[in-house]
Amino acid sequence: MPANDEHDIVPAHLAVKAMRDNGYKNAAYAIAELMDNAIQARASSVELLCGEKEVQLEKRSSNRIQKIAVLDNGSGMDEQVLRLALQFGNGTHLDPDDQDGIGKFGMGLPSSSMSQCKRVDVWSWQDGIQSALHTHLDLEAILNEEMASVPQPMQKPIPERWRRVGKTFGESGTLVVWSELDRVMWKTARAIIRNSERLIGRIYRRFLAEDRAHIRMHSFDLDKPEQGDGIDKFAQPNDPLYLMEDTSCPFEEPMFEEWGTHSIPISHRGEEHEVQVTFSVAKEEARSMPQAGAKDHGRHAAKNVGISVVRAERELEMDDSWVTNYDPRERWWGVEVEFPPALDDIFGVSNNKQAARNFHQLDVDSLKQDGETNQELKERLRDENDPSGPLLEVSKTIDRNLNVLRDHIKAQREGTRGAEQRHEESEAEERATEHTKQRQEEGHEGESDEEEDLSEEERKEEVKEGLEDSGLSEDTAEGLAAHVVESNLKYTFSETALPTSAPIFSVKRKGGVIIINLNTKHPGYDSLISALNEEEDESEEDLRDRLRRARVSLRLLLIAWARYEDEQQGEKRERVQDTRNDWGRIARQFMRKED
Template sequence: MGDSVTGEGNNYRIVSPSLTVKAMRDSGYKNTAYALAELIDNSIDAEASLVQVFARESPFEGATQTRHRVDRIAVLDDGKGMDKDLLRRALKYGDGLGGDRNRIGRFGMGLPNSSMSQCTKVEVWSWKNSAANALYTYLDLEEIANGRDDVPDPVPSRVPEYWDGLSEAPLGKSGTLVVWSNLDRVKWHGAGATLRNTAELIGRVYRHYLKDGAVTIKMAPVRDGKVLEGKNGWYYAEPNDPLYLMEQSGTPAPFNNTPMFEPFDMGSEAEPGVYHFPIPTPDGKKYTVTVRASIARPEARRPDVPGHPWPDTANPNRDPGWQTWGKHAARNIGISLVRRGRELDLDSSWAIGYNPVERWWGVEVDFPPELDEIFGVTNNKQTATVFSSLSDFDWAAEMDPDETPKAFRDRLKEFGDPREPLLGLAQFLGELLKKMRRKLLQQTFGNRKGKKRHDQDVTSKATDAVKRRHEDGHTGTTDRLAQETTEAEKRQQQLTALTERHHVDEDTAQTLVDEALENDWRVRWISSPQDSSAFFNIDLLAGMLQVSFNTEHPLHSKLMAVLEDVPENASEAELRQRLARATETFKLLIFSWARMEDEIPSKKDRRVIADARSDWGRYARDFIEDGSEEE
């Protein structure tokens, strides 16, 4: 019976060779860079200090000219190498090399899975006693499709002189070379494009290793048997820090040698921008998750911060998101999940996709390997499914009526819901992001979204209206306070209101006050989170009528954000949609006032409200008309 069910020719295999090949190929790697990261994981686990990545291209005749396309990718390291048994096991799917949680790659899937997602043949040379004594084996999808179900026995084979000759450093006593050929799924065609697109992601995934000098990763495009020369030749993978706190990084100037962000205060004076969150496991143990948070320094978003001018190459009239460093930050949006110093994923599901401000905050969640199952780490180490599922967790929608949060969590725990251990962390992150977004809104008063000129026009028109009414004998509290206050007192009063009442950073507040005094502006519009049901509040200051729009009120997101937070590349259809939404919101606002009058039971009180409405209409006419209309 044994021969009848195990023979190569039977038609009753649980998994057919063709299905096996498809499973190997469709392993879910986002692109070539993520697949390459698996090989670099192995190099770091092998204690390599230098990893070299080669992309070799060869010519082919295009429709009108000769072009070049990548036909080989190789990763060469100086790690401790593998013996015959370990080498063979390394090419076996799910072997169990990953039993050691101290490894970056612990699932025993990385080398074969990542390789076959990009190519049809992977070859491996590894040595522990000089490259001349290397062992060699391979996987070939064509052979597997034809029925091969074992990894070829490694045989002695010297490292090919071709790759030896390309190495910038002499091959060490030990090391490993992995070569991909028949590259039928590489996303990018040319060697330069392949490595450029790879370097930024590799720099982010291994930023902590690169910063600490634990490993050096070099990349080189190869043509005609040699590494290209000059700026197109060898280059290092630089740290790419989505928190932008590293002094030396691959961020564009002027933030390549100084942090672009600063730690966001989470209450710890000893560790600014750091919070340690305990996570329990089903076996009763607790492990610590470290949360790090940062937001942009004002000079990253404003060209007028004293002592921090933008470089001459930047356009001060363009939105900061369109500057080179802003575009860099746009590619690093999300919460960075880090396991043993290696980034698993930059989870953008926690960001508000349409909001350009999302690029200006950074959050890193660093967790130990013991929490892999809790976070839902996938075998290709590209995401943590349970953690990602909590980005839009809605407590109100999932809780039963009258159920307390504790009872809700107890119920989830009883049902074995995999999200339950991370609910506290998710709630903490949600509140943290709200605070960071509020802070970021304060940074760009008077310059937000590149609409400074428009804001100044509105401020000037409102100021003219205030002055006209004053000249006509209508005196306000701000006018009386101005007569009783010196310029220095006026300045300090405005600074105090901005920094203490509305939590504007000191540099921005100073700029706003200087600008107002220089132009003799009598009004100021700001957005500020307020614990009030009013959608705006008023500060009556000496010579300054300050209106603060409540960012916590639904009108802010339904009206102001719709009109102001418009991407510069928004399509005509999107603009029309935004205008329609704003019009709808404005009409609902007026209806809400009408209903308020409708529900006032006293005729006398209704007359008072109706008179106030008429008075507001007259004031609106005075402010909207600029005083130049002909009688």
């Protein structure tokens, strides 16, 4: 085919290979790109369909993801538009006058798809599914220079398995299917849906809350799609301001209240535009209970820390440059910054709609040149066409209000020192649990994670059994198991005399919880762990604070190792366990008291 054909993929195999690394954070963000196309096409219903097959692993069989599809009932595409949609850098919303919606760059379908898989097939129809047109991209064919242009769309029936599992086949619509999934970090449909649900609910929260779109998530067996025993649920709105009703947050009502809204005018290309900044703060009843951060609603808020940046009613990202790491109270405020597509250049919207690159906390002093006043700084930034200039007022507004919000949040908890002291005992486990959830969302799976889906009673019984095996009495084990499971903790500690003094700790996995047994026979127990657990005179506040931090740090160190071990597979896990024993022997030698 001639190199200058109007449908060529430009610049063919080398460009496509480079575009695989275009910055999609994970499969959930790439899936969201396909949903953008659906909502842009006025779809009222969108489905995420995850097809699995049972495969034989080293020691067991398990379901593994094979195909991912996004189905919608949008307006569909004709032959010309369908072919354009699979070209990198082309599309129907490239004109600046046609960029009021969530689409923009003409890169979404091919770039998101090729970032996760080697082949993407697309069916689209405008007069019933019998009229569906099909075309595809095949990475291997492109890299081998066997495919230099998007194949001509042809009428082709939609495969039976997709017609069986999809519920959104309307008069018009589109089905995008990914196969040969070589870059999807999550290996199961459960993990893909779990990690996509929170993100999708937050990105499209307004569309979901206002019933402008419904997003179904379904998993199924590719060989037996009619069984219908997989996951089947609808995404709920996930509002980081916690002002909406009927969201994924488990609190009975909106758990935040609005703190204030500020409209900031920005002039750009001769026109005036508004940036709206909305603040919210947790209600007192959401924080008044002991260990509120460890409750379901507190854990939910911990996953939405940062500033939600919204463009065309769609969230681009959660910007954490304003967040104080690590202060758990940061979960109790919310900020949303919304701007129109006309300000894309000012905010620096990335082509995959995952970030506003120019939007972050701005340090005025670092921007100033020697002796420059605030007014001179503004004028210089304006003359240099620097986007920092228009965003300075937005940044200052956020800084001012966050300072007030943080003081308010701190004052909410005055006089509750006793509750905070009790909270210290689980602080390491709570923090590690939150970081583990982040690792799970990034695609790191542990063996214990599979048991998190057991019922609460089943988990309590499993954890109790593990604690009793560690030497705890039945009553003590039962009480601790109930606390761990009801608080949604991933980790807990017990103290027991292991058969030998070599390991400083051992690791068990029960009911989705990792139990870390501290070995009372190890010399390190008496010289470090036991000493750190001793209560000090309350008048020695500085010493107590230092010991508390040391105790938390030690627990986090042990938890980090336990999680590392939990994530290993097969022979590597055995090698890691051997390493743990070797480490214990060396520590025993280093910590043994002199005769």
